[in-house]
Amino acid sequence: MIRFSSIAVLLLILSVGFPISYASHGGGSGGGGGGSCGGECIPPTLGVDRDGKVRVQDGLMINSMSFDVDLYSQNVPTQVLNKDEQATVILKIFDNDGPETLTHVELHLAPYDEFVSGVLVEKSVATLVWDGRDGDEVIGIYDDENILQNVAIDAKNENGFNIIVFTFEPVATIEKTSLLTILWDENRNVVKNYFVDAIKIIDPNTAPTSEGGIYGNAIPAWIKTSAGWWADEKISDVEFLGGIEFMIQTDILSFETTDSEKTVHENGEIPYWIKNTAKWWSADLIPEDDFVRGIQFLINNGMISL
Numbered sequence: 001m002i003r004f005s006s007i008a009v010l011l012l013i014l015s016v017g018f019p020i021s022y023a024s025h026g027g028g029s030g031g032g033g034g035g036s037c038g039g040e041c042i043p044p045t046l047g048v049d050r051d052g053k054v055r056v057q058d059g060l061m062i063n064s065m066s067f068d069v070d071l072y073s074q075n076v077p078t079q080v081l082n083k084d085e086q087a088t089v090i091l092k093i094f095d096n097d098g099p100e101t102l103t104h105v106e107l108h109l110a111p112y113d114e115f116v117s118g119v120l121v122e123k124s125v126a127t128l129v130w131d132g133r134d135g136d137e138v139i140g141i142y143d144d145e146n147i148l149q150n151v152a153i154d155a156k157n158e159n160g161f162n163i164i165v166f167t168f169e170p171v172a173t174i175e176k177t178s179l180l181t182i183l184w185d186e187n188r189n190v191v192k193n194y195f196v197d198a199i200k201i202i203d204p205n206t207a208p209t210s211e212g213g214i215y216g217n218a219i220p221a222w223i224k225t226s227a228g229w230w231a232d233e234k235i236s237d238v239e240f241l242g243g244i245e246f247m248i249q250t251d252i253l254s255f256e257t258t259d260s261e262k263t264v265h266e267n268g269e270i271p272y273w274i275k276n277t278a279k280w281w282s283a284d285l286i287p288e289d290d291f292v293r294g295i296q297f298l299i300n301n302g303m304i305s306l
Helices: 221-231 237-249 272-282 288-300
Strands: 002-006 060-062 065-067 073-075 079-082 087-093 102-116 119-131 138-142 148-158 161-170 174-185 190-202
Touching: 060 190, 087 102, 087 174, 102 161, 102 272, 119 148, 119 161, 119 174, 138 148, 221 237, 221 272, 237 288, 272 288
Parallel strands: 073 190, 079 190
Antiparallel strands: 002 138, 060 065, 060 087, 087 161, 102 119, 102 174, 119 138, 148 161, 174 190
């Protein structure tokens, strides 16, 4: 689902993978979208520029904690966000041609890679976008899984820096995961920053589960690997579900049969969200319990035999 609001009419096209053409940065410089970067080939920065000079201090803030930003990728102490409570991510951005040249900012929650028609595509569970080309402001929210609510994006210039403030309330829990930022200036210079294991979203009203998960037994590591293969269609439904049935039949996992969630699937196909859950769990984007609930759904609907 994509939602937009705008101060002035501006078309901003967003897709699942955000295939926007940039000038090439992250090492060198060059043309993007068939042209050059217009002579000024230095991308914006949240901290250190390509020459190693510190341009920004405290370039990333998650709630009350701020962090200096290195080039491209870094680990930051995991910040715990609470489900159904407001969270804030603030980006402090420097562009050598001045704050008015910043035109596009993306904040990706839980980024991951997926092969689409043989091409590795960068995606994320949710993406928030600020776009200010030609002086017009547009915000975009890509949140197909509806994990966020009450989203707001504000932008201002302060002491020569762009300050982009993202506020939102998460409505789902997510295991320790990363953030990705993408900054773009008017010359189509771009820089990406990965903040590894930056956030974790918990439900403060739910007691922590035991080590074995909500159904008491730990899932073997090979099932996690198989879940990723299955989600990427490297193994068939029959092969994956056969592995789950084996775990149940050999008492590695125990489940109960219930009709409380019974749903009719006339074509016998597994719902797409089950595979999404398997993919995210295999990539450590969601807790094991969420994956197990998906397996329980398949059992309840007769797709796995006890």
